[in-house]
Amino acid sequence: MTELKSKSIEDAVHPIAPSPIGVGSTHDMIDPQVEKKLIRKMDMYIVPLIIVTYILSYLDRTNIGNAKIAGMPTDIHLHGTQINLAVSIFYVTYIIFEIPITLLIRVVGPSRLIPCILVSWSLVTAFSGFVSSAGSLIACRLLLGMTEAALFPILNLYVSLFWKREEIAKRAAGIFIAIALSGAFGGLFAGALTGIDVHGYHGWRWLYFTEGIVSFCWAIASFFLWPDSPETAYFLTTEERQLAGARIEAQAKDGPFEWSQVTDAFKSPICWLSGFIQMTADVYNYSISTFLPTIVKGLGYTSKQTQYHTIPIYLVGAAAFFCFAWLADRTQRRAPLMLFFPLFTMLGYAILLAWDVAPGVKYFACFLIVTFGSVLPGLNITWLNGNMGPRYKRATALAMNQTIGNFGGIICGQIYLDKENPRYVTGQAVALTCCCLSWSGVWVMWWMLKSRNDKRDKIVQAGQEDTGKGDESIYFRYQL
16 A cells, blocks of 8 residues: 655645645645656646647637638638638637536536547538638638537536646646647648648648548547546556545545635636636637648748748747746745746737837747747636636636637637738727736736735634634635
8 A cells, every 4th residue: 555644734735825724733744755756647648638628629629720721811802801700709608618618517427527628629510611602701710619618618627627727827828739739730631631632622621631630530539538537547557546636635625516616706806806817818819820821831931831930939839938947846836936937928929019010020029929828828827727726616717718718719819800900909909908917917916815815814813713624714824
């Protein structure tokens, strides 16, 4: 049997971010070497599942940007701002269905819900290759928004089922690494496929066909890959399952589902402020994800050169975000990183807004935006994930965050106007403004959480009785 060690909760908990359980309670602590081995095993199995799943999701969501410069608007007779409408309309059904589908995880379980989501969006993507008008494109985008709606909050919630909140930044980083990698793969696939013209189907259609089929194959495999929880993880031994469950149970005793957990999330000012940070960050983050090919093409490249020139930008962004997430877990700090690194994103947008510089400088600005652009939305969702409890309050909070955040997606689709090509003054100005607003929201969040921690320290010292649950407990300390 694995060696277990007993410690007081005061010794066991990280001093910066203590677990939400009462002072004076005790729990068995796993031997550090055994715990390290267990964490590594879960990392090797689950994180790749998350990365592959979200790569495919983001490919299927943002390939409209690659299809745009490959001739789709001409083929299906788009005019005016119809392409912008198609980008924005995706987020309407995304917003509507995000919370209800996320809460289905309680009934269906992640091992079935995630593959079902995968099957649905892969079929929509594949059939998007047959669109022939603005109306059919918009219909497909509405369906895609509905089918992908809950994936992001579900994957973030899924991470919190296996890893402690002190560990989740690096694991949740897999989602944002996947976003960056999807941009790289999107450029690679687009460069290879958009030159095809077979049976009257132009290359942008084959982009949809191919990505939809690949996603569908992964969806079928996914029915056999996702465990519901550590206790049912078939890739762990019986002893490892017990220890994995004990790690989470020791940190947060969630208890049964109660509707009050859902309403508590809606009452929390933390959730609403986090949603504001996410919404303003998503304006610029979704903008660069969707319109980077358009921006790069405006630097004077051909369509095929543009597809390939986006690849190194995204690869650097993927590597950088893992470093930021590792640093967040290493230091157990969120706000300082979210206040420093976005300054480089602001600089990148300022360069593009100024425009009258060498093309190489503008290309470098794209690197700055993508490399540092995921810090605010990425660490913000991780910050919220670690500061909410019990489980279904956390699930609701994550879905709320994305529901509010995706209003930024609606905005981003309307700010890059073809009539402003290649400078896109409106797009760059709005993106820069929203980055500044998101950054300002982090300052307010940091002050709010620090004030609550200081207040609870005084309450505990006064010996007041604890009547709160989850993050409302007087012993819960928010990560800063």
